[in-house]
Amino acid sequence: MKSKTGCKNISNLHSLIRFFYYASIVFAASGLIALVFIFSIPYSAISFEKGIRGWVYSVNMPLGIGSAFFMISGEIPKNILHFIPLDMINIRAAIVVDFLISHIVPFIIVIIGLREIGNLTSDMLNKKSPFQAKYLKSLRKISYIVLLYSTLGNTLLCILISIFAADYFSVTVVFSWIGVLIGVLGYIFSDITEYGLFLQDEYDTTL
Amino acid sequence: MAIIIRLDRILADRKMKLNELARLIDLSPVNLSNIKTGKIKAIRFSTLDAICKTLECQPGEILEYVED
Numbered sequence: 276m277k278s279k280t281g282c283k284n285i286s287n288l289h290s291l292i293r294f295f296y297y298a299s300i301v302f303a304a305s306g307l308i309a310l311v312f313i314f315s316i317p318y319s320a321i322s323f324e325k326g327i328r329g330w331v332y333s334v335n336m337p338l339g340i341g342s343a344f345f346m347i348s349g350e351i352p353k354n355i356l357h358f359i360p361l362d363m364i365n366i367r368a369a370i371v372v373d374f375l376i377s378h379i380v381p382f383i384i385v386i387i388g389l390r391e392i393g394n395l396t397s398d399m400l401n402k403k404s405p406f407q408a409k410y411l412k413s414l415r416k417i418s419y420i421v422l423l424y425s426t427l428g429n430t431l432l433c434i435l436i437s438i439f440a441a442d443y444f445s446v447t448v449v450f451s452w453i454g455v456l457i458g459v460l461g462y463i464f465s466d467i468t469e470y471g472l473f474l475q476d477e478y479d480t481t482l
Numbered sequence: 483m484a485i486i487i488r489l490d491r492i493l494a495d496r497k498m499k500l501n502e503l504a505r506l507i508d509l510s511p512v513n514l515s516n517i518k519t520g521k522i523k524a525i526r527f528s529t530l531d532a533i534c535k536t537l538e539c540q541p542g543e544i545l546e547y548v549e550d
Contacts (some may be wrong), residue, residue, distance in 0.1 A: 289516040482513050 289396035296389040305383040309346040329353040354447040369440035406471040418461035435471025507532035
């Protein structure tokens with residue numbers, strides 16, 4: 276009875292993760308498609324203004340009189356384009372670079388993570404042990420990617436915006452502490468998984 | 483490994499097949515074959531107990547230490 280409930284919980288979790296996985300793919304793909312079309316839409320559809328925390332942008336494709344199709348929105352942190360006057364900024368390039376680095380790349384990391392968790396729950400549903408070398412490797416890889424993105428993501432954004440969107444070079448190093456924490460926790464969890472893997476191997480080879 | 487399992491010798495002495503011993507001690511032939519060929523890291527006391535009881539032997543007759 277207890278194992279049946281546990282199996283049902285894992286099954287529900289698996290369905291939920293698969294749903295979020297496919298939804299993330301759809302969102303990431305729509306974002307990428309929107310970016311492709313950004314170069315062909317008129318400037319009037321782009322809103323780019325200085326907000327409190329940074330440059331706030333949104334792209335609304337006009338469909339007809341009084342209606343518009345919302346495409347993307349975001350915010351470039353203040354520390355990146357703070358000193359640059361608006362006429363020196365290539366707005367479209369700035370939006371593309373920021374949307375790619377700040378929204379699409381984290382989505383891709385989430386998609387990779389969800390895929391691995393989905394595979395893990397799928398194996399658990401098939402009564403396979405979750406302590407497998409392939410999951411250990413992927414968990415380590417995801418932890419490294421999250422750590423790298425949290426520490427260097429903002430710097431990369433600064434550099435790319437300087438190159439493609441503004442004739443002004445400024446690099447600011449800002450860490451995403453939550454990202455660093457998630458990366459470190461992921462690494463610690465991968466160490467625990469490695470120990471679990473060792474114990475599983477010992478158990479399997481003890482008769 | 484320095485510990486060698488001499489199950490094949492005991493089985494030959496008792497004129498018993500591996501499958502028969504596996505059936506008597508309630509272990510799968512594959513697992514017993516792994517024990518016989520030394521493809522294991524450890525052996526449970528319960529397994530050793532069942533083997534010794536069935537083959538009427540001492541653990542020392544099954545396990546042998548050989549210096550590397």
